Structures are given as C-alpha cells and as structure tokens.
Amino acid sequence: MTHMHITTWVIALILVIVSYGLYSAGNRKGAKIAHMILRLFYILIILTGAELLFRFTVWNGEYIAKAVLGLVTVGLMEMLLIRRKKEKSITGIWVGFIVVLLLTIALGLRLPLGFKVF
C-alpha cells in the first residue's frame, strides 16, 4: 500500500503539471479533462494515506502532522489550478505548494513504513 500511496501522488503531481500547462496554453477542454482525472487521484491519495494511517492504533503527533500536511498539499494542488484557470495571482501559492510538498515527502519518508531514507 505504501507503493500505491506513492504512485497515486506521483501521478497527481504529473497531472497538476499537465493541467497547469494546458490552462496556460488556453486549452480549456484538455485542461478540464486532465483536471477531472486529477480530482479522482485526490481521492486515491487520501484513501491510500488513510489506509496507512489506520494501520496504527496509537498515532503520535508525527502521524497527525503527516495526514494534515498531505491534505494541505492536495488542497494547494487544487488552489493552484483554480487560480490559474481564473487567471488570479499565483506566486504565493506556488511557493506554499512547494514548501508543503517537500515537508510532506520528508515527513512521509521519516515515518517508519516503507522506504527508510531519513
């Protein structure tokens, strides 16, 4: 399931870039399709993350933080695309997204399941 979790968010990242590029290129129809598929992946990320979370009967602060950061990352992916679509200012969201994404990945790798890096 850890591999499923990683696969879902890697595909989601690719879809964010594809949808963002299509919105920027003015291809609204293509962007809409990529964005819809991405929304399906949000659900898969959350389901696979929740499955990992519910394997533990006692959660420590790091698990709660991982889940909250994961949800914030997904929220920022959606905000990025909505703001791009509406052509609103986006620099702050990009910075926030990258910071939160890196923190989520670092904390995910620090926690005990799956690959051990940190």
Ligand code: HEM
């Ligand atoms: C885009 C969002 C997310 C990213 C980039 C992300 C990233 C990661 C990474 C890199 C790992 C480590 C995998 C490994 O060690 O092999 C992980 C594990 C985990 N994730 Fe996520 N995640 C995201 C969303 C979520 C969400 C929404 C939840 C909770 C609902 C969640 C809960 C977990 C849990 C419980 C683990 C297991 C930690 C452990 O190793 O013990 N993640 N995630």
